[in-house]
Amino acid sequence: MNLRSVPAAIIATLMMAALAACSDSGNESNSSSANAENEGQNWRYAHEEYEGDVQDVFAYKFKEYIEDNSPNTVQIHRFGELGESDDIMELTQAGVLQFVNQSPGFTGSLIPEAQIFFIPYLLPVGDEKIVSFFKNSNAINDMFPDLYEEQGLELLAMYPEGEVVVTADEKVTSPQEFKGKNIRVMTNPLLSETYRAFGATPTPLPWGEVYGALQTNIIQGQENPIFWIQSGGLYEVSPNLIFTGHSQFVTAMMANQEFYNGLSDDNKKLVQDATAYARQYIFDYVPGLGDKMLKKIQQDSEEVTVTRLNEAQRQAFRDRAPQVEAKFIEMTGERGKQLLDQFKADLKDSTAAEE
Template sequence: MNKSTTLRKITGASCLTLAAAIGATSVANAANWRYAHEEYDGDVQDVYAEHFKDYVEENSDHTIQIFEFGQLGESDDIMEQTQNGILQFVNQSPGFTGSLIPEAQIFFIPYLMPTDMDTVVEFFRESEAINEMFPKLYADAGLELLQMYPEGEMVITLDEPVTSPEGMKNKKIRVMTNPLLSATYEAFGATPTPLPWGEVYGALQTNMIDGQENPIFWIESGGLYEVSPNLVFTGHGWFTTAIMANKDFYDGLSDEDQKLVRDASDYAFEKIIVHIDGLADESLEEIKKASDKVTVTRLNEEQIEAFRKRAPKVEEAFIDMTGESGKELLEQFKEDLKEVQKD
C-alpha cells in the first residue's frame, strides 16, 4: 500500500469574488488563499489546516484552498511555491525547513524535548525561543511564522527490535533532508539515509533502508508498519511542525486581515492540541489490530540513557552548523524548558 497521490498543477491566480447588489455603490473583494501541507487527509496537519480554513471563512469573505501531500509535489516544492508567492500559506516541519533556516533543526537534538504532552504543550505556549526568537529567523527567509505546534512523540520503526545503540549499528535509517537529523542517527550508531517521503514505503519494502522515524499516527496513516513492523519508543523527541505565510503577502494584508490570520492560527492551535491528546494510543491500537507482525519495544530508563549519552555530540554539531545564533537559541530553549518543567 503506497499512498502516492497525483501531482496537480495550480491554474489561475488568487480569485477575486465580486459581490454587488443592484444599485450598490461599492464592490466587496474576497481573496482565495492557497494553503499546502505535508500530510494526508485527516492527519494532524490536515486537521489543523481545516480548522484554520473554518475560522477564516466564518469570520471573513475570504476562502482557503487546501492542498494535501503530493498534490503540489514534495515538501521542498511547496516551500519554494510559498517563497515565490504561488502559495500564501505552507505547513512544513523543521525537518525540511532546516535546510533553509538551519536553527530550525534544534528540534532534532535528541532528548532536548520532554515526551510528557502537558509539558510539551506548555513549552510551545510559553517559550521565548519559540514565540520571540524563531519569528525573526523565519522573517529573514521571507516567511511569516504564524504558529509552531507539536504532532506527536517520535517512534523508530525497524526491520528488527532494537534496545541499544549497538543494535543500531549499520542500520540504514531514512532521514529527512536535514543535516542535524543525520548527525543524530550517526550518534546513535546508524547510517542515516536521506530520502523524500514519497520513496520511503518502497525503500522499506525492498530493504533499501532498514528503518525510519515518525509519529505513530503517521506510521499508521502511511502504512509504514506493514513494511517496517518493529516499533521502538526511544523517548528521544517530539515531531514539531510550523505554519508560515509568504511574508510579502502577509505584510501586504490590511491590519484587519493580519489579525484574522493570527486569530485563525491561534484557534487552530487550540483545536489541534485537543486532537492530538490520545491520538498516539489510538493509532497504536489500530496498528496492532491491522497486523499481528507488529512488535512494540519501549526502552527502560537504563536503555534510554545509553542513547541519551550520545546527544551532546548532536548539540555540538548543531552549534557548528548555526554559529552564535544557534548557540543563543539553544541556551534559551533550555531555559524555557527548565521554566515549564519547574512549573
C-alpha cells in the same frame, strides 16, 4: 487514492495545473483594494500530510475560522498534490501559495537553527509538558519569527504532533543494535548526525520513496510520530516499533511574508485569530492520539511489535546526545547557541510551572 502509488509524472502534472490556476488568480487574491476585501479573497494553503492527519486537521480548523468570520476562502492542498515538502516551500516563497505547513526537518536547509528540534532528548515527549513549552517559550514565540522572516516567511505557529517513534526490520534496544542499519531521515544534516550518534547509517530520502525503500530493504527503518506510521502504512513494511523517547515531531505554519504584509489590519488579525484557534484545537487534539493510532496498528497487524526502552536503555542513547548538540552549535554559531540556551531556560521554566 493511495499517494504512495502515484507516479512522479502525474504528481508533476497536478503541480503544473495548480500552478496555472494559482497564477490566473494571483492578482485577485493578493489585491489590497477595498473592493477585493469586501468580496473576499481565495487563499491557498499546502501541507505535508494525508487527509485526517494532524497538519490536515490544523489546516481545516484554520479554514473553518477564516470562512466563518470573513468572506475569504481557503483552498487546502494535501501531500502529493503539489509535490514534496521542498516543492510547497518553493511555491510559498514564490508567492504562488499563501500559507504552508512544513516541518523544521525540511526547513533546516533554509534555516539551520530550525534543526534544534532534532537534538535528541532536548524536548520532553510527555503531552502536557510539550504543550506548556510551546505556549510559553520565548525561543518559539519571540526568537524564531525573526529567523523565518529572513527567508521571506511569516511564522504564524509552531506546534508538536506527537512523540517520534522509530520503526525497524527488527527490535532495537541499544546503539550497538542500530549498527549496519540504514535509517531514513529527512533531508536534514542534524537528524543525520543524530542517527550516526545512535550507531545507524542515516539515509536521507523524500517521503514519497520511503514505503518502497522499506519494502525492498534499501532502508531498514525510519522515524515518525505514530499517527503518520499508521496513516502511511509504514508498519506494513517496518513492523517493529521502538519508543526511544528521544524526540517530538514539530511542525511550523507560515505565510508568504509579502502577502502577509500586504493584508489589511483586519485580515492580519483574522489570520492571527484563525491560527490561534487552530493551534489551540491541536493542543487539545494531539494528547492521546498516539495511543489511539497505536491500537489501530495493533488491530490491523499481528506482526507488529512494540518495544519501549527502559531508563537504562534510553540512557545509552541519551549519552550520545551531547555530540549532536555540539554539532548544532558548530552549524549555527553564536546565534544557534543563544537559541539553544533560551530553549533550555524555557524548558526549565515550563517544568517549574507544572510543579
